[in-house]
Amino acid sequence: MRLQEAQQLVDDWIRTYGVRYFSELTNMAILTEEVGELARIMARTYGDQSFKERDSSADLADEMADVLWVLLCLANQTGVDMEEALKKNIEKKSRRDATRHKENPKLHNKREKNL
Secondary structure, three states: OOHHHHHHHHHHHHHHHOOOOOOHHHHHHHHHHHHHHHHHHHHHHOOOOOOOHHHOOOOHHHHHHHHHHHHHHHHHHHOOOHHHHHHHHHHHHHHHOOOOOOOOHHHHHHHHHHO
8 A cells, every 4th residue: 555545544534534624732731742652562562561451452563553544644634745755854864874774883893693
């Protein structure tokens, strides 16, 4: 699925089931909440924290999808074409960081340690 298709699916869902979009500020707060829920799973799965009883049914993919959902809502509300924005962002990073990471000895040392 392309990002433009995903944005359209979210918009169709909102218009069919959601009545209307929440305000942009509300959606920004919801996005922050969803990122926090994703962070909880990441910290417990890949970090040093252990799972709590209430986290036992945590679903990493679902939490990532929740973050993407709200981000697409915000993009729709503010007129941002996420597919175009991502392309431009990758181009920017490619120009800016063309050699930066390749020349970073910290990254090479880390990679060698993990091999």
